[in-house]
Amino acid sequence: MGPYLLRRLLIAVPSLLGISVVLFTVLALAPGDPFEELATNPNVPAEVRVMLRAKFGLDDPVWQRYFRWLAAMLQGDWGFSFISRVDVDTLILQRVPVTLAVIGLSQLLALAIALPVGIISATRPYSVFDQIANTLAFIGFSLPTFFTGLLLILLFSIKLDWLPFVFRADISATGWQWWWENIKQSIMPVMVLGLFQGASWTRYVRSAVLDVIRLDHVTTARSKGLPERTVIMKHVVRNALIPVVTLVALQMPAVFGGAIVTEQIFRIPGIGSLLIDAILRNDTPVIMAVTFVFACLVIFFNLIADLLYGWLDPRISYR
């Protein structure tokens, strides 16, 4: 496992570098100037602007600027937010845990839906259950997250008045009350993301299980007299999960996209809403840093998927 992990980590490095090149190219190609804010501000004298440009090296060739930027990012110097007057990395660190909690919980919910439903559907293909599950899955992943969010708010917050629709980070209660309030305000965001992911995963699980369930080793397991439950769980599902993990890893960017939308709807103070706020207020350092953090998170989750892959399929991990 050790060498495998090391190799996966080494493969992640070029991807990160590639992403940083893409990001920086986008920034360098863009018309306009990150210091436009200062340039249009009459309180900033012209010589200060020139000094700032020289300090940040904005007049150097592109590749020099790229390496300087990369070196600064690696040293943890992520810049300074134009708007909130705080270091970007503290701003992001404050907000990452919330995002990760919402995403993590929603992925658990998605798994809790997709695995049982997909497996039951595949063991009884074209049954009534399968058809209903299939239709619901289609509806589930055709409903965009922003619309489901609004529908849930309409139903649970406005009509029924059960759940709050604005996420509050500053709940004053303590102990059980604090947990209860947090659970209540997390239900809808987690449901929005989890149902969307669960719907598409259900289809992956179903088709993967259907592919495996017809193989000879399953027939052999059955004819040995193993109980059906053992056959399904040990002989079918474990093999079927291998392609599912790949597909799930490929979906990771979409998950983070959904998280941005969800955070924006429910006003969750995560990095997604930080990104939107920064864009609406032209806060370039924050925008660059958050995008890079999203890229790192995607790579990190891909890495986890790879490790999971190695655990599910021993043929891979020791190759």
Add this chain to the structure above:
Amino acid sequence: MAGSTLASPTAESQRPLDAAAPSPAGGAAPRRRSVSPAQEAWRRFRRHKMAVVSLVLLSIMIGLVLFGPLLWKLPINDIDFSARLAGPSLKHPFGTDDLGQDIFARVLYGGRISLAVGLAAMMMAIFVGVVIGAIAGISRGAVDTALMWVTDLFLSLPQLPLLLLVIYLFRDGLKGVFGPEVGMFILIVLVIGGFRWMPVARLVRAQFFSLREKEFVEAARALGATTPRQVVRHILPNALGPVIVAGTIDVAAAIIAESTLSFLGLGFPPDIPTWGRILFDAKDYLDIAPHWALFPGFAIFLAVLTINYIGDGLRDALDPRRVL
């Protein structure tokens, strides 16, 4: 390999020896003698009931969006404060918004843009994907490795943040060159298409790998066909089935992407009511005017659902590996 398996136990088995007449355009002839690939695909597509229903529904939607504004004469920006936030009525079937503008007219107009963005972004994605996949698939070696590395890199990019970043950085520049509407349209199409070509490229490359070793390509090569001719005349047409399926689903994904951007307030400017933009304006009035959000949201949902079902039906029809 299962490409030769015709899933047609009934129709063709009655006259199995009659398929010699190569008349692909003879579909309308009174005596059906041979079945062209398109007819065969259509026959299989029709078996997918939900896909057929979806095709009808989507056609109705497209018809409404194209011709509706010609019949429904209320302008999209007719401000009427006496009818603010009114619910659905005969005069305003979808109700009105906070300025008393007719939501039905706005949804019809927005549908044009949303669907146009979906189609244009799909074409862009397909074009880039086919070109890159074809180059990688035909050249192999170092070129293939490099192109696939780029593809994998793009696959692991966080798409929505990057979409937002690109739009944030470039919108003012393009607006200056092309005007606010066309500039935004071009930008959104380029950006969505530019981040969705990777699955197509992978599909095309995989198809090329298997097709370029087939006998008919070898025969063309032996007859002295140049590489471009082999690709364009012989390999590409046979690789198109999965690409069409992927393209259909890409339309739905592009519609969602455009709506998401507009919903976040970063898509089209406020005076162009795309479906996502209407939702963005409506979300603060959810408690007093839910109809405002429900109708455009439902329009997005219906368009995406029907396109996804049609894609599913096309997969049954065109993907020869999946014989029912």
